[in-house]
Amino acid sequence: MFSMNMIPAMVASVELMLNRWKKMDSNEVEMNAEFRMLAAEVISRTAFGSNYLQGKEVFEMLKEMGTIAGRNYYNPRHLGLLGKIVKSNDDLKSDELQKRIHNVIIKTVKEREKTMGHEDADNTDFLGQLLLSKNNIINSQGYQLSTQDIIDECKTFYVSGDGTTSLLLSWAVLLLSIYTEWQERAREEVFQIFGKETQPHFEGLAKLKIIGMIIHETLRLYPPGIAIIRKNEREVKLGNLIVPANIILHVPVLALHHDYDIWGGDAHLFKPERFSQGVSNATKNNPSAYMPFGFGPRNCVGSNFATNTAKVTLAMMLQHYRFSPSPNYVHLPVHITMLVPKNGVQVMLHALK
Incomplete structure (x- = not known):
């Protein structure tokens, strides 16, 4: 799910977010909303490369399906025969979204296949790697990826990376805004490894021990699932x-x-x-x-992707900002398929001089 080739896309996406913050009139930022947009950007770029706008379209539809699933999580009608025979409006909407997602990914796959053989083609993104594997035998049983496999893998990539990434970052930034001594220790570590301006790179991420500890403790206190x-x-x-x-x-x-x-x-x-x-x-x-990501062979496939996106994001934030809790923040974690901040995460940003 994660490779070092994804780091530049992560950095570019975080830069877009930081540039957006410079244009805000207020220094209060709702972090959960920002990190949802960031996750969409990062996943779309790393999954679809130059077709990332189509990736964003898939992301929004999967997000809508997640909302429907959360709304019906405890609905008993879906467990019985009635739920299989008589479809609700939510069922019909889910079916429509499934079809649209399928069509967008199929269109993107066909467009990419036309350019795969070009000399200047960049196939380092997730979709490119899947297509390169499509015609190869990939296990001892002689299994080959089908087009449906690729569609399913793309969906899994989005779902696995979205909630885990945005929620991990939201809770981590909240905790660092409260426990400022850990925020300062993390910033000092970032300055030692990357300086005040150098963009994060793969070799440096592995050396972020303090940020790694912060991420683990955040996931302990607020596991996404x-x-x-x-x-x-x-x-x-x-x-x-x-x-x-x-x-x-x-x-x-x-x-x-x-x-x-x-x-x-x-x-x-x-x-x-x-x-x-x-x-x-x-x-x-x-x-x-x-x-936090499960255990054993069924461990979440998006775990490394989420933690490395979090490392890149926190490192770049710490290079440019200090942050503290907003007086408008109200702490209310709720379970809606994942552990989410019902009221968002409002944080005050203070630019470093």
């Missing part, structure tokens, strides 16, 4: 508990991330130093209890 739902295929024994086959398992990530027995009596506090010795040493007795 508050739970993981899985279905076990066969009977399994968990300690003294026998779990029959075909049982739906609900893993409460948010509860695990705030458990005093796992993290200690200060589990509710923002303390990035927990991760100074890495994730495996952050907990008292159970390193697998930290799972």
